[in-house]
Amino acid sequence: MASYSSCRGTDSPMEVVDIDIISSSQRRSDNSPPAYNVGLPPPRSLVSQLGEKLKETLFTDDPLRSFKNKKRTEQLVTGLQYLFPILKWGREYNLIKLKGDVVAGLTVASLCIPQAIGYASLVNLDPQYGLYSSFVPPLVYAVLGSSRDIAIGPVSVVSLLLGNLLQEEFDYRKNSAEYYRLAFTATFFAGVTEATLGWLRLGFLIDFLSHAAIIGFMGGSAITISLQQMSGLLGIKNFTKKTDIISMMKSIWGSVHHGWNWQTIAIGMSFLAFLLLAKYIGKKKRSLFWVPVITPLISIILSTFFVYITQANKNGVHIVNHIKKGINPSSAHQIYFSGSNLIKGVKIGAISGMIALTEAVAIGRTFAAMNDYQLDGNKEMVAHGTMNIVGSLTSCFIGTGSFSRSAVNDMAGCQTAASNIVMSIAVGMTLELITPLIKYTPIAIISSITINAVIGLIDYNATIHIWKVDKMDFIACMGAFFGVLFVNIEIGLLIAVLISIIKILLQVTRPRIILLGNLSGTSIYRNIQQYPEANRVPGFVIVRVDSVIYFSNSNYVKERVLRWLRDEEEKQNENGLPKIRYLIVELSSVTDIDTSGIHALEELYKSVKKRDIELIFVNPGLGLMEKLQVSKFTELIGNGRIFLTVDNAVTMCYINASEEA
Numbered sequence: 001m002a003s004y005s006s007c008r009g010t011d012s013p014m015e016v017v018d019i020d021i022i023s024s025s026q027r028r029s030d031n032s033p034p035a036y037n038v039g040l041p042p043p044r045s046l047v048s049q050l051g052e053k054l055k056e057t058l059f060t061d062d063p064l065r066s067f068k069n070k071k072r073t074e075q076l077v078t079g080l081q082y083l084f085p086i087l088k089w090g091r092e093y094n095l096i097k098l099k100g101d102v103v104a105g106l107t108v109a110s111l112c113i114p115q116a117i118g119y120a121s122l123v124n125l126d127p128q129y130g131l132y133s134s135f136v137p138p139l140v141y142a143v144l145g146s147s148r149d150i151a152i153g154p155v156s157v158v159s160l161l162l163g164n165l166l167q168e169e170f171d172y173r174k175n176s177a178e179y180y181r182l183a184f185t186a187t188f189f190a191g192v193t194e195a196t197l198g199w200l201r202l203g204f205l206i207d208f209l210s211h212a213a214i215i216g217f218m219g220g221s222a223i224t225i226s227l228q229q230m231s232g233l234l235g236i237k238n239f240t241k242k243t244d245i246i247s248m249m250k251s252i253w254g255s256v257h258h259g260w261n262w263q264t265i266a267i268g269m270s271f272l273a274f275l276l277l278a279k280y281i282g283k284k285k286r287s288l289f290w291v292p293v294i295t296p297l298i299s300i301i302l303s304t305f306f307v308y309i310t311q312a313n314k315n316g317v318h319i320v321n322h323i324k325k326g327i328n329p330s331s332a333h334q335i336y337f338s339g340s341n342l343i344k345g346v347k348i349g350a351i352s353g354m355i356a357l358t359e360a361v362a363i364g365r366t367f368a369a370m371n372d373y374q375l376d377g378n379k380e381m382v383a384h385g386t387m388n389i390v391g392s393l394t395s396c397f398i399g400t401g402s403f404s405r406s407a408v409n410d411m412a413g414c415q416t417a418a419s420n421i422v423m424s425i426a427v428g429m430t431l432e433l434i435t436p437l438i439k440y441t442p443i444a445i446i447s448s449i450t451i452n453a454v455i456g457l458i459d460y461n462a463t464i465h466i467w468k469v470d471k472m473d474f475i476a477c478m479g480a481f482f483g484v485l486f487v488n489i490e491i492g493l494l495i496a497v498l499i500s501i502i503k504i505l506l507q508v509t510r511p512r513i514i515l516l517g518n519l520s521g522t523s524i525y526r527n528i529q530q531y532p533e534a535n536r537v538p539g540f541v542i543v544r545v546d547s548v549i550y551f552s553n554s555n556y557v558k559e560r561v562l563r564w565l566r567d568e569e570e571k572q573n574e575n576g577l578p579k580i581r582y583l584i585v586e587l588s589s590v591t592d593i594d595t596s597g598i599h600a601l602e603e604l605y606k607s608v609k610k611r612d613i614e615l616i617f618v619n620p621g622l623g624l625m626e627k628l629q630v631s632k633f634t635e636l637i638g639n640g641r642i643f644l645t646v647d648n649a650v651t652m653c654y655i656n657a658s659e660e661a
Contacts, residue, residue, distance in 0.1 A: 122160045122225065133397050141417065146364075148373070158356045169341075188389055194353050214358065332393040513546070
């Protein structure tokens with residue numbers, strides 16, 4: 001047994017404690033200090049600190065590394081390859097890759113053509129605009145994009161969002177000219193938004209829309225899309241323009257006696273069952289993935305032939321009637337660059353572009369991880385932005401990466417982004433040669449294909465998983481889901497973002513401050529809640545702060561640490577244990593601190609000093625140590641009050657106490 005006072009050797013009363021807690025690995029025969037101390041970094045200038053922060057925020061991928069140690073001609077080639085990835089993978093292209101890309105491109109085209117026609121209806125545009133949007137953007141992306149798997153074109157969620165936002169400004173039936181112009185304007189500024197985020201390397205902004213929020217948003221959108229397609233599936237002529245579930249259900253059931261057409265229902269339901277069966281077969285047996293891929297095209301062919309031979313259109317079955325022949329006409333002259341409609345286009349484009357970008361980056365990252373290659377997020381943003389800017393000038397609406405078509409592209413054996421070129425050529429040939437044959441295609445089959453495509457967006461398993469893992473994430477998920485379902489898509493997204501921000505604020509303003517104990521026979525200190533067998537060290541209170549210490553939480557951190565100290569003092573008194581002499585604050589999880597945080601630590605130091613308790617810090621990181629030095633906080637608490645590990649701090653306090661005894 002040995003007695004101790006403080007590490008500083010004060011004249012305060014000494015108390016007797018057991019020093020068996022000292023780790024044998026830390027105790028030295030000559031009682032000399034450990035060999036390692038906390039590193040004290042050299043001072044850095046403001047410019048160097050800001051530069052490092054800027055680099056880590058905007059240039060985490062270090063885009064200049066590929067230019068180092070190269071001649072000017074090599075740097076020029078590398079620069080061109082960086083801007084146009086097709087120049088890089090094109091040098092290694094061969095017949096084997098061509099074969100894979102041709103098969104994949106044609107397979108995706110068979111799925112893309114019917115989907116594109118259906119998605120055009122979600123934006124309230126004529127069917128050919130869906131095909132236009134599947135022709136030009138994939139060509140642009142193939143030149144600029146860095147993903148070899150992603151399939152470009154219209155997608156359900158973005159199409160629905162764009163259609164709803166446009167409908168709030170213009171009635172597409174009464175003001176079709178203004179509606180189309182606003183659609184192209186929104187597409188242009190969606191591209192500008194995406195490209196700007198890429199060029200300014202601000203892609204981290206889209207991370208504020210969490211995975212849970214996207215799951216809820218997509219689920220709500222899938223139900224909304226499906227209900228909207230009831231007008232085509234049931235043959236309803238006058239369907240509500242509102243997108244909330246209550247209005248749509250009223251419109252569906254309110255027209256049951258006079259608006260439904262039984263021939264349309266028979267066609268739509270039978271082919272919807274056919275499509276769902278094909279999807280089930282594809283899921284049950286992976287080798288049959290091509291079955292649900294070709295089923296939409298087969299459905300269009302069969303239903304069109306059936307309507308043609310039976311003349312069902314004369315009995316109330318709505319048909320496409322006419323799809324304009326030929327590839328994309330110019331729409332550059334239709335974009336608003338002034339007036340009130342410009343503001344509308346910027347707003348709609350920015351919202352839609354951010355959602356499209358979020359979906360595209362998520363899809364690209366997913367397949368890049370699956371196939372073990374790197375995806376440049378900022379380059380992807382520039383590629384998507386450029387393709388939408390070019391698309392807006394060539395009669396396209398917003399395009400992005402499609403998860404279903406990208407999955408088909410991957411399973412079909414795509415090798416490079418050239419599969420998008422093959423798909424685009426197939427769509428172009430459809431526009432030039434096949435569109436007149438689609439005249440008798442029933443609207444019901446387009447609705448069936450759309451419902452079949454979006455129903456997979458309702459991810460029950462992911463929602464259940466979110467509930468089990470993180471309740472706040474589940475609230476964000478449900479907020480987006482019910483916001484989209486009962487109000488509109490904008491409100492759903494706003495709710496999801498707000499809940500996600502609230503979650504971040506709660507974590508920042510109320511960080512975890514945990515009590516640590518020693519695992520017997522080791523030098524390891526762990527959370528006593530997670531490890532109930534961990535022992536409290538007599539005379540010590542050891543806590544760990546698991547957050548940055550900023551103005552938003554500095555006062556809470558100080559108060560919570562003092563509360564732990566008071567609680568432990570009460571327990572010590574109740575159990576007749578030695579008085580608390582040391583407060584150790586473990587800082588390894590504190591990555592940064594501001595002036596408010598340092599002020600809180602100073603107040604903490606003064607508070608514990610009044611109680612005759614020694615304040616000790618353990619393992620502050622580089623950034624933290626820099627600020628503690630510059631603020632002269634290290635001078636305030638005195639030399640030797642910062643240690644490398646908790647065990648190191650406890651051991652040295654015992655050694656000093658033994659020497660002074």
